[in-house]
Amino acid sequence: MKRETGRVTWVLRDHRGRFGTIVLAVAVLCALAAPVISTGDPAAQRDVVATRFLPPLSTDLHGVVHPLGTDRFGRDVWTRLVYGARISLGVGTLAVLVSVAIGVVVGAIAGFSGGLVRPVLLALTDFALALPRVVLLLLLAALWRPSAALVVVVLGLTGWMSIARLVQGEVRSLAARPFVEGAAALGLRRARILARHVLPNALTPVIVAAALGIGNAIMLEAGLSFLGLGVQPPVPSWGNMIASGRDTLLNAPWVATAPGVALVLVVMACTLVGDALQDALQPANRGQTPR
Amino acid sequence: MLAALARRLAAGLAVVAGVATLTFFLLRLAPGDPVERLLGPAATAEQLAAQRQALGLDQSLPAQYAAWLARMARGEWGRSIASGRPVRAVLAEAWPATAALVGLSLLLSYLLGIAVGAVQAARGGTRLDTALSVSTVTLFALPGYWLGLMLVLLFTYRLRALPSFGAHGYDGDALAGLARLRDLLRHVALPLATLTLVGIGGTARFVRGAMLDARAAPFVTTALAKGLAAPRVWLHHVLRNALVPVVTLLGLSLPALFSGAVFVEAVFAWPGVGRILVEAVQARDYPVVMAATTVSAFLVVVGNLLADLLLAWVDPRIHYRSRET
Numbered sequence: 001m002k003r004e005t006g007r008v009t010w011v012l013r014d015h016r017g018r019f020g021t022i023v024l025a026v027a028v029l030c031a032l033a034a035p036v037i038s039t040g041d042p043a044a045q046r047d048v049v050a051t052r053f054l055p056p057l058s059t060d061l062h063g064v065v066h067p068l069g070t071d072r073f074g075r076d077v078w079t080r081l082v083y084g085a086r087i088s089l090g091v092g093t094l095a096v097l098v099s100v101a102i103g104v105v106v107g108a109i110a111g112f113s114g115g116l117v118r119p120v121l122l123a124l125t126d127f128a129l130a131l132p133r134v135v136l137l138l139l140l141a142a143l144w145r146p147s148a149a150l151v152v153v154v155l156g157l158t159g160w161m162s163i164a165r166l167v168q169g170e171v172r173s174l175a176a177r178p179f180v181e182g183a184a185a186l187g188l189r190r191a192r193i194l195a196r197h198v199l200p201n202a203l204t205p206v207i208v209a210a211a212l213g214i215g216n217a218i219m220l221e222a223g224l225s226f227l228g229l230g231v232q233p234p235v236p237s238w239g240n241m242i243a244s245g246r247d248t249l250l251n252a253p254w255v256a257t258a259p260g261v262a263l264v265l266v267v268m269a270c271t272l273v274g275d276a277l278q279d280a281l282q283p284a285n286r287g288q289t290p291r
Numbered sequence: 292m293l294a295a296l297a298r299r300l301a302a303g304l305a306v307v308a309g310v311a312t313l314t315f316f317l318l319r320l321a322p323g324d325p326v327e328r329l330l331g332p333a334a335t336a337e338q339l340a341a342q343r344q345a346l347g348l349d350q351s352l353p354a355q356y357a358a359w360l361a362r363m364a365r366g367e368w369g370r371s372i373a374s375g376r377p378v379r380a381v382l383a384e385a386w387p388a389t390a391a392l393v394g395l396s397l398l399l400s401y402l403l404g405i406a407v408g409a410v411q412a413a414r415g416g417t418r419l420d421t422a423l424s425v426s427t428v429t430l431f432a433l434p435g436y437w438l439g440l441m442l443v444l445l446f447t448y449r450l451r452a453l454p455s456f457g458a459h460g461y462d463g464d465a466l467a468g469l470a471r472l473r474d475l476l477r478h479v480a481l482p483l484a485t486l487t488l489v490g491i492g493g494t495a496r497f498v499r500g501a502m503l504d505a506r507a508a509p510f511v512t513t514a515l516a517k518g519l520a521a522p523r524v525w526l527h528h529v530l531r532n533a534l535v536p537v538v539t540l541l542g543l544s545l546p547a548l549f550s551g552a553v554f555v556e557a558v559f560a561w562p563g564v565g566r567i568l569v570e571a572v573q574a575r576d577y578p579v580v581m582a583a584t585t586v587s588a589f590l591v592v593v594g595n596l597l598a599d600l601l602l603a604w605v606d607p608r609i610h611y612r613s614r615e616t
Contacts, residue, residue, distance in 0.1 A: 127305070127306060127309055130306045130546070130588075130591070130592070130595070131306070131309075131310055131313075131546070131588070132310075132546045132549050132550060132587050132588060132591055133546060133547070133550055134549070134550030134553050134554075135310075135549075135550075135553070135568065135584050135587055135588070136313075138553070138568060138569060138572050139314060139317050139318070139572060139580070139584070140317065143317060143318065143321030143572070143575075144321060215432065219432075219434050222434060223434060223436060223554055226434075226436050226554070226557075227554070227557060227569060228573075242436070242437055242440065245440075246440055246558075249440060249443065249444055249448065250448050253444055256437070256440055256444075257441070260434070260437035260440070260441070263432075263434060263437065264429065264432045264433055264434075264437075265432075267432035267434075268428055268429060268431075268432035271428055271431060271432060272428065
């Protein structure tokens, strides 16, 4: 495990990993400190007519500065952006945790059991992988009452397949190694061998997949909210902010631009951290991912 | 080859059938009543019951499923609950628009993505490689619906150069020949650019990795050692072998590309399956949702089959393998 931590600090020495980590750290800090660094209420509307559509860096009648301007209800875009970060980062992370949990369980069972279990689980995974994900997301998200919790469940349920495949492959190759045979010869139960000896060694590629998956989940959450099927206004999410900015694109382009830029930066950071982790944890492939 | 193809076809049909069945039960299990939406809040209980009976929604779930299977088998897809139009007609209009948009952007993003990735691999480690990597990771992180809005902001609102919605202008039907084609091209430009730009990012990143993998293979060292010109080695040895995983990715990326099309169609009001699906899901229009999901799954499965055939063409070893089995 110590060796692994050493490799993780290697990520910080890689310039992609450093950039990505800094962006993510800033985003997480802004989300956590949202009440302190903003006006405090993302849904606050004072005097709609006097304060709406103020361009970035302007000061309104009440003397409040709006670093990113205001939207059509006079709400502060910066405040909504940092509160929206809570939704985007939270939903993205939780959704990936759900996917990883399902994927690891399915992959471990498929990789470690013989008989019919493996082909059945693999066929199920392949089937789920062939489903158009957004079609399923649309169905699930539109049919039940939209909420952040539903988006987490839906994204988690539709994102576990690639992780299951990765874990299955790793577990299968590890199961054939001598130390597993040794553990079995010592009389350990198979479930214990899987949990204590095989799985910990199979999780390396899962870390990389999870980093990439968070970026993807954040993008999909924003997409669902953009279509009106995710987080519902007035609760701010980057997706529903872009949707509301879409209607005022001509006279207030900053409303849609700001959350989009934030989204791109965070997704890019996840990808870069994933690339750097890949190189750090699987040195054989070092240099293969784009720098 | 034929046996392998038949197996793939059977697996593909199983996916389509599975998608349709899953959609059927998800729709029926979800809250929300299409009849209430159809008749509005003023409808009496009797009217609701009568309409439900007319649509067959009063029967048990298994009975509805059996009836639906039988109708699907006969090719009767029913009528849209919302508009009353035959579902077949609605989808017959929509699927070519989606297939054209997705197909064209797939072609463009692969050609451009392979070119960019190949240049990066050949110039690995240089400033050009770094600059292109920064660009591709940015494109890869762009959500299509937001990039689409930004392109509208630039090309429609600022430059007033391109239309931002639909597949043709108000006078589209009155135009003929070249004028009509020009109108269509102007309308497809922004949605196509959006999907293509996003696609280039992912493809170029993957191609760069695949080419560096192939570059490290012993046969490339051999080719260089026996004195072949470097460009020839890159083209015939490295790129050729890197294409195998790239074509595999092509099949795998189709569902993602279709997903992207759903968002982009929503932004640009492109009259395709994605837009119809979004609207029908929101209106609980069961027959249209069922058919649109089935058609989209079918398009993805057909695309995957085409990618498989392409793979056998790119990698001759696959022929031999399937002939032996």
